[in-house]
Amino acid sequence: MKFETSAEGETSAFGRFLGAQLQRPVTILLQGDLGAGKSVIARALARGLDVPENVPITSPTFTLMNQYSARLELYHFDLYRLADAEELTEIGFDDYAYGKGVALIEWPERLDNRDFDHLLVQVERLSAECRRIELSARGEEARTLLKSVAQWLTRAEKSIFSGSATKNALTP
Numbered sequence: 332m333k334f335e336t337s338a339e340g341e342t343s344a345f346g347r348f349l350g351a352q353l354q355r356p357v358t359i360l361l362q363g364d365l366g367a368g369k370s371v372i373a374r375a376l377a378r379g380l381d382v383p384e385n386v387p388i389t390s391p392t393f394t395l396m397n398q399y400s401a402r403l404e405l406y407h408f409d410l411y412r413l414a415d416a417e418e419l420t421e422i423g424f425d426d427y428a429y430g431k432g433v434a435l436i437e438w439p440e441r442l443d444n445r446d447f448d449h450l451l452v453q454v455e456r457l458s459a460e461c462r463r464i465e466l467s468a469r470g471e472e473a474r475t476l477l478k479s480v481a482q483w484l485t486r487a488e489k490s491i492f493s494g495s496a497t498k499n500a501l502t503p
């Protein structure tokens with residue numbers, strides 16, 4: 332399933348919606364080039380999951396993982412600087428990816444094994460302000476999420492993704 336956003340606020344609105352939908356443990360992979368918008372989605376998703384507004388969501392570039400308490404525990408990974416798979420073992424990656432809370436993983440390309448259920452979110456930069464977002468699901472929980480996003484897009488199409496008046500009202 333694919334859609335396009337034409338401003339950061341629209342990508343954030345998607346992230347926030349996805350975060351608000353999360354009810355059960357799930358792993359979400361955020362894939363895309365440098366500057367695509369993975370962290371924009373991650374920050375919005377954290378708010379949708381009710382990480383309090385006064386808690387800053389920073390990129391775990393050097394720590395590899397930041398943990399937040401919200402409706403579900405959130406484990407935010409950024410694997411860009413991952414040197415080898417042993418580091419993953421050290422931070423207990425398997426425990427998170429296999430269903431403790433919400434595992435949100437930027438740069439999943441660094442993983443040599445994706446043998447777990449997940450929602451894959453691919454972000455592609457089309458121009459300075461436009462992004463194409465493509466979702467694919469593996470497993471029941473991810474499929475449920477994908478379906479709710481599809482329904483939300485149908486509802487939102489006439490408001491968020493057209494006309495700046497409503498767009499601004501919905502921008503988190």
Ligand SMILES: Nc1ncnc2c1ncn2[C@@H]1O[C@H](COP(=O)(O)OP(=O)(O)OP(=O)(O)O)[C@@H](O)[C@H]1O
Nearest residue numbers: 336337338339342365366367368369370371460462
């Ligand atoms: N439609 C859009 N959606 C998301 N981000 C957008 C959009 N238009 C412009 N941007 C800008 O693109 C940048 C995305 O940065 P972000 O840090 O989210 O990228 P990233 O994928 O996490 O990159 P990195 O791998 O370097 O961490 C931000 O500066 C944001 O303002």
Ligand SMILES: [Mg+2]
Nearest residue numbers: 369370390437
């Ligand atoms: Mg990032």
